[in-house]
Amino acid sequence: MRVTMTAMVLTGSLLALPATAAPQVEEVSLEQLSAQLAAGKTSSVALTRAYLARIAKIDRRGPTLRSLIALNPDALAQARALDAERVAGRVRGPLHGVPILLKDNIETADPIATTAGSLALARNITRRDAPLVARLRAAGAVILGKTNLSEWANIRSTRSMSGWSAVGGLVRNPYALDRTACGSSSGSGAAVAASLAAAAVGTETDGSVTCPSSINGLVGLKPTLGLVSAERVVPISHSQDTPGPMARSVRDVALLLGGMTGETTDYAAALSTSALSGTRVAVIRPPELRPALASRYDAALAVLRAAGAELVEVTPPKLEGLGEAELLVLKTELKADLNAYLATTPASVTTRTLADVIAFDRAHAATEMPYFGQELFEAAEQTKGLDDPAYRAARATSLRLAGAQGIDAMLRQARATLLVEPSYDAAWPSDRVYGDQYGGPSASQLPAIAGYPHLTVPMGLADGLPVGLSFIATRGGDQAVLGAGYAYEQRARARVAPRYLATAGVNAAADAGAVR
Template structure:
């Protein structure tokens, strides 16, 4: 019998190459000392083979890139020629499977409707990482269609990949929709990963898998060749085990893309976001603090996080949440309308092997393949989206204007102004809930994602510890293009707190004794 606290599984060492809990900087030191990128890539692949469909069976990786080892060997050749490309050269990373890569693997969004979507084209964000020397190790599982299909969905499940399991407690959600990116990086299947977010899909799985995750300002990272929900809110974002690693990945991601007009000014913000990170970055900085309702067990952890911010030199100012009546409804109206328009546009660009070329055809495919595509939940949101009237519709335009106003000018902007602060902090989410194929998601506790997602503002989550053995995160939010500010503040907090703990792959959460009584 396995006891609470028992480590369920440890991957075998691969020679002298160890990848568990290794940072990007650690891997670069290893390579500088003679360990090859090929050996590191082999070690990650062996760890995935031992733990993702065996061992704890996380189901976080949906496909391995058959070209990964060749990419690693190319990096080794550059290093031997003293032509290394920078801090990402030779570092294996994983890509959420709604982001296209030119490798010979499909981009499926988890759906059987896209199982033949081998586009052989890089999303510009992937091209940027490839140009920096990153090894594209494979694709991660996700909540199917980025969790926009059903009002009763189960985060982390896709028809192709199955259900992603949380490496801290295997019966708990990994959240979504970047579920596989969260679980895989927590389990050291790669140094870092890309996720995507429309509202919470980077920061929630980061928080619930003990990671750092950044939802960037809209317009800094290209969305071209990324399976869409909303051109107003979608963005790729980096996920890693430390703020510095997120900053390194993000530095390679930022850039203008002529095919994505929102990124026209991104070049002004291209920089090395890891350079100059300092433990003293919060000294004298005014920080607005929200104190939302949360589970009682979370309160001491949040109080400790605020104490760590003070220890780092921050000046904390409590603020009240603004009234935002109607925000969620307005956001939902926007997402439904843009889903129809944006998904139809994306599907039209896929190869001829993809037979579902409109949202209506995807709906029909799901209905015809209900046993495999809809065993647990339906497609209510898809059906609602199919009935919308387009992005020139007056009701849609009104909903977008209302949601922007409530989230931005009357939301985050007002809170920061009232505190005379540049950064807002609050708990990212509550505790990871039980994965439930009958009732779907049932989150409890706070959620920090909506306002920065709707406003298009940057949102960084950093681990603030464990509650009953489960990770919780602390959010850092700023106004548009304040990405450097949240990264710097998050780094200073991380250095003051050091609250991330590695996963133990427990069958259930380590909530303490007492479930079986005393005998």
């Protein structure tokens, strides 16, 4: 079923387009595309055709990234309408006519399903826009298609393989095809890194925007909880879920964030290369960093100093019980929130509860569970609801530990407004037997639980693979992390484009060659 569905969606008439007429889109930013459109140097139709041709070339052929689940059959019609508006003198803003990708747990009114990567939602064509999508349309964005993801946003199993879904298969990392694209916004990360769009929307509960952004050499923002609406997004946790923008530059992330929020705030206009000047920054130095990552981190800290930041090292507090409290919150809210969501889906969706999904997976184990099971789903089904005292205590504990005793305490200790640390180490090999095998640093948990903004920005390659630098602030500090990230990015210029190597390592290019 997966092969048939994917082929039907991705090899339709939209892909039978001449590549010769396409403008250059590889490594071209959203900001540049917007300027080209404004200057009349290209059109939205031409850009949409160019991206469709590139998707045909490298997503299912060539490197076979498998970063997309579905293309929007209405994309060219949307582009034509937006071109006509521009000719008539109506320009909605910097996103007008720019093709954007969405993670496939975000609903759109287009005639494509919102699957969360599961065959249980293969017929979930809701014909309704999530609020963030409605705002992007109002800003003039073209909805190009839906990206692959870790199935159910990586909440199904403790042994999952990030980037795999029954609908889309396994996303491959454009920097080394045998490595993970991380998750759960795996396809959004790989697609933007490979210039299948200038930007994409991911979602995060804990690390699902920031990890694939870091590991695919991107800028990614997990906004303050509530800044971007999570309504009509297939849920895990109302306490932690948030959509977030992913792109190849801080300015592009800021532009996309403005469209997603629909606010009058111009996040891009406020960016300045002097944002770090005179700013006290709390610095976490995780123990026992690999030499390649430590070297990149030291270089990044030197850039921050050169930009005028005053760096103060802090010792992270011991937050015993945080992981257990977070997990109970996520399991409890998963059952409640997913049941509520499934009840709103079309009648063609026969899985109306989490229990139904568990039964569906068992009945379709060969396609749904070829590599890992659903023990987290089963544990979530046993939870006792949002009124359970244990759940309420866990949520209070996790908030206190992550916020007041975590990020807030470190910022107070340093008398700082920002916190920095390595986002993650480099991508690990995709492993169908053992799942995700990662024991390195991770910056995502505290801001995810606290609901604080978390931005990752490329800080170069470690042994040939991207690594990122995280900027974290307190609630509402989205402009602050964007500003600091921009000031760093403009000095470091650390992002390196992918080469689609078969494997990674110091001598990977010589040993394996590039796969095209």
